[in-house]
Amino acid sequence: MELSRRNFLKLSGVATGSLLLPTTTAQAREEPSTFPLRKRVGEVPTICTYCAVGCGAIVGVQDGKVVSIEGDPDHPINRGSLCSKGMAMAQIPHNPQRVTKVLYRAPGSAQWEEKSWDWAIPRIARLIKKTRDENWISKTPAGNVVNRTEAIAFLGGSQNTNEECYLWVKALRALGLVYIEHQARI
Ligand code: SF4
Structure with missing residues (x-):
């Protein structure tokens, strides 16, 4: 038979339809398989x-x-x-993403180095003290006593617990910090 363009389209339609329809009535009636929606835990x-x-x-x-x-x-x-x-x-x-070791990147470096807490804690303390002392404000230009530093800021995170936040704020106020923020507000 010569296959005209019209006949070709008709045959293609029939072939596609038979692929989409269930081949038997029994298959059409088959129940979908069941699976538990919740694990029993x-x-x-x-x-x-x-x-x-x-x-x-x-x-x-x-x-x-x-x-x-x-x-x-x-x-x-x-x-x-x-x-x-x-x-x-x-x-x-x-949390597999959690960093469990001290990582230090020196100024200007693109590399992180692993360090010990014994190395990190005194260094952090020294730099905080130095920055605080060099930028201490005892009085405002108008002569009001304020005793604060504006050179250090602290950013808390939503993973901090209530008790941690309490201790942080006590320590930060004692150091004279005024820029104390939480990530949820910025
Ligand atoms: S609102 Fe507070 S107590 Fe409630 S889920 Fe969030 S962090 Fe937990």
Whole structure:
């Protein structure tokens, strides 16, 4: 048979249709396979470790490991919701991105070097003291006593707990810092 353009299009349509339709009525009636939507894990109620709101959470535990965290719908404070910090609670001990060693990049260098805490802590303390002393403001031009430094700023993060924040702010105010901020506000 000579295959005209019109016949070719008709045949192509039939072939495509037969590919898309189920080949038998039995197949068309086949039930979709079922699978569990939730893993059966031990659920442990807890309170978020971060801010003082004190949201309730339910932690899913499987083989001794945290596999899920969700807001506790029965908790009177958050009624099932959690903020991003609460949702990330599982990362507190196990975050693979967490830096666990001191990394130092010298001024002008493109390389990070591993250092010990014994090297880092005295250096940090020395540089803070030096910067503070060189930039100490006792009085404003109008003669008001302020006793502060504007040369050091502190930026907190949403991963800091309430207790850490309390200690940080005590130390920073004692040092005379006034530029104290939190990442969520910038
Ligand atoms: S950090 Fe978020 S989830 Fe945790 S207690 Fe505060 S508001 Fe609730």
